[in-house]
Amino acid sequence: MNVEESELLTRTGPGTPCGELMRRYWQPVALVEEIPPGGAPLPIRILSEDLVLFRDPEDRIGLLDLHCAHRGADLSYGRVEDGGLRCIYHGWLYDVQGRVLDMPGEPGGGTPECRAGIRQKAYPCTVRNGTVFAYMGPGEAPCFPSYEFLSAPVDHGFAIKLLHECNYLQANEGNIDLSHLTFLHYTRFNRGIGGEVGSRPLPTQKTVSGRSAAGSEEFDVELTGHGLRSYKLRRDLEEQQYHLYITQFVLPNCTTFPGTFRGWRGYGVNWHVPIDDTHHWKFTFEFRRDEPVDKEKIRNSRAGMTPDYRALINKENRYRQNRELMARESYTGIGKTTAGRYNFQVQDLWATEGQGPVQDRTGEHLMPSDRAVVAARKVLFNAIRDPEANRFRLVTLNEVIPDSKHWRERARELEGDVTFGAAPSSANP
Numbered sequence: 001m002n003v004e005e006s007e008l009l010t011r012t013g014p015g016t017p018c019g020e021l022m023r024r025y026w027q028p029v030a031l032v033e034e035i036p037p038g039g040a041p042l043p044i045r046i047l048s049e050d051l052v053l054f055r056d057p058e059d060r061i062g063l064l065d066l067h068c069a070h071r072g073a074d075l076s077y078g079r080v081e082d083g084g085l086r087c088i089y090h091g092w093l094y095d096v097q098g099r100v101l102d103m104p105g106e107p108g109g110g111t112p113e114c115r116a117g118i119r120q121k122a123y124p125c126t127v128r129n130g131t132v133f134a135y136m137g138p139g140e141a142p143c144f145p146s147y148e149f150l151s152a153p154v155d156h157g158f159a160i161k162l163l164h165e166c167n168y169l170q171a172n173e174g175n176i177d178l179s180h181l182t183f184l185h186y187t188r189f190n191r192g193i194g195g196e197v198g199s200r201p202l203p204t205q206k207t208v209s210g211r212s213a214a215g216s217e218e219f220d221v222e223l224t225g226h227g228l229r230s231y232k233l234r235r236d237l238e239e240q241q242y243h244l245y246i247t248q249f250v251l252p253n254c255t256t257f258p259g260t261f262r263g264w265r266g267y268g269v270n271w272h273v274p275i276d277d278t279h280h281w282k283f284t285f286e287f288r289r290d291e292p293v294d295k296e297k298i299r300n301s302r303a304g305m306t307p308d309y310r311a312l313i314n315k316e317n318r319y320r321q322n323r324e325l326m327a328r329e330s331y332t333g334i335g336k337t338t339a340g341r342y343n344f345q346v347q348d349l350w351a352t353e354g355q356g357p358v359q360d361r362t363g364e365h366l367m368p369s370d371r372a373v374v375a376a377r378k379v380l381f382n383a384i385r386d387p388e389a390n391r392f393r394l395v396t397l398n399e400v401i402p403d404s405k406h407w408r409e410r411a412r413e414l415e416g417d418v419t420f421g422a423a424p425s426s427a428n429p
């Protein structure tokens, strides 16, 4: 990637092409627990916009521009009362739709005409799986997607967020990259497939099959209507078996992973929402189909966090890397919690923050094992900038073809030929 391409995929502020793409999708912006009933308004920054999230006295959720339309004061210090949020500078009152209900400093609270002429920027919100989602794009909000992990009964779902001090794309690509699982997340104590707990060989060591985990991996990727499906196959097991790992990239900033409840029971999702171009929230969702989840247990299985969702193990303390653990049981020496388990989140945090605030992708050396990352970038490029990607060429034909020409070759010729009024260059005379 050159500098221009990298900027196109990583900049998400107002008016940027990728930012405009993201604003066409509902995005998670906060956890419901951050705005309890009767609680204070919450200042949040999303897609480089400063906003305030609040719950009005009737329990409706509003997301407004942080700065008051009157003279710019910070609304997150405001009073929640009288059907909305009131600025504490001169008392203007806003409802969740950004309408000015009252200007108490003006005669009669401001004329209806005057109040109607001013509208605080406001984005529609909805709540799913303990999370507030907002639509920050133009026009009517699109239908909310009926993802299972967001529409499951509330006690079957779990949601959390974690601050990442780096661009969203790094963590998004980290999820799409299935090659790293074998290395970054290796611990001796994970139950290796075909191996006993506690005996899992290092990714570069040979196993029963005579192959190492790392040396026996194959990757595949295919386009889907929502983005990409990625496959990883590992053949270091007994004969006639292989370990299959499937994940999804859902445009523009969301990926799935097997999660805590494997197989048919459920899966997890990481949704990387830019705060600005050098910070993002990783919202993680889990859901379970067969029974309610133990939310406390999942929360405790993660390494500690501050009340504002920053990892206690972070770059300030060098992710508490422990070289003794590295020698004995873990590939990285990073992420062992006080409960004695390893936490993948911290390992991913190290990997993605370590690439820099915005990774310099001009110096990469991409390999076949990175094919899913490359494919995801292409899908994202197309979604951002290629109107052609929205032009459908439905090749349909009834024609006699010489034996020397393959039918797929003929279809491809016609695919590019969409001039009107004259016979296309590839027309069969």
Ligand code: FES
Pocket (backbone or CB within 6 Å): 068, 069, 070, 071, 072, 073, 087, 088, 089, 090, 091, 092
């Ligand atoms: S700045 Fe908010 S009411 Fe004046």
Ligand SMILES: [Fe+2]
Pocket (backbone or CB within 6 Å): 174, 175, 180, 181, 184, 185, 344, 347, 348
């Ligand atoms: Fe990871």
